[in-house]
Amino acid sequence: MKLTLACIGRAGRGPERDLYDHYAGRIRWPLTLRELEEKKKLPPAQLIEREGELLLGAVPDKAVLVALDRRGKVVDSEAFAQRLGRWRDDSVADVAFLIGGADGHTEALLKRADLVLSFGAMTWPHQLARAMLAEQIYRAQQLLAGHPYHRA
Numbered sequence: 664m665k666l667t668l669a670c671i672g673r674a675g676r677g678p679e680r681d682l683y684d685h686y687a688g689r690i691r692w693p694l695t696l697r698e699l700e701e702k703k704k705l706p707p708a709q710l711i712e713r714e715g716e717l718l719l720g721a722v723p724d725k726a727v728l729v730a731l732d733r734r735g736k737v738v739d740s741e742a743f744a745q746r747l748g749r750w751r752d753d754s755v756a757d758v759a760f761l762i763g764g765a766d767g768h769t770e771a772l773l774k775r776a777d778l779v780l781s782f783g784a785m786t787w788p789h790q791l792a793r794a795m796l797a798e799q800i801y802r803a804q805q806l807l808a809g810h811p812y813h814r815a
Contacts, residue, residue: 664751664758665693668796669721671714671764672789673698679790686797690804696793697721707766714764715772722759728776730761731792732768735779744803746778751807762792 674680687694699717701710722728727750738746750758761768761776773779782795 664747664755665695665723666690666800667695667697667722667726667757667759668762668793669697669699669718669759670762670789670793671699671701671718673700674790674793677790679788679794682794683790683797686794686801689801690797692800692804694797694800710764711766711769715769718761718763719772719775722761723757726757726759727755727778728759728761729778729780730763730768730773730776731782731796732763732773732779733781733784733786734767734773735781737781737783740799740802741806743780743799744806747800747803748807760796762789762796765789 674683683696687696699714699721701713701717703713705713747758761772763772782792787795
């Protein structure tokens with residue numbers, strides 16, 4: 664199973680990027696980070712649409728789509744690991760995680776997603792959300808391997 668993390672915005676150097684790199688480097692599944700941005704100044708509604716096009720264009724065809732959005736489902740680490748394990752066991756070739764821009768995702772993109780996932784009601788910086796997602800993927804990997812990394 665290959666993983667793609669498609670994000671709006673580019674991460675510069677700094678602690679958030681270092682934390683992402685730390686966990687991404689520990690993930691055994693092939694992981695690709697695709698950083699995207701729209702250079703044109705567009706009205707908010709058009710910008711959200713364009714960002715959705717960029718995200719969907721950056722992921723493999725037929726990938727399982729996981730959109731990160733505040734309106735999504737909150738799951739615990741075990742349930743997230745079980746979901747990844749199910750996709751792995753079902754021979755899913757590609758899973759793509761989508762992190763939108765400051766205004767989030769369109770309803771159309773959310774409806775197209777196989778899973779809409781939330782890190783809770785609080786607002787998180789998008790650069791930190793990448794690191795949090797990478798850590799949860801790593802934690803899921805360790806849970807699925809029976810490793811004691813996770814202590815609930």
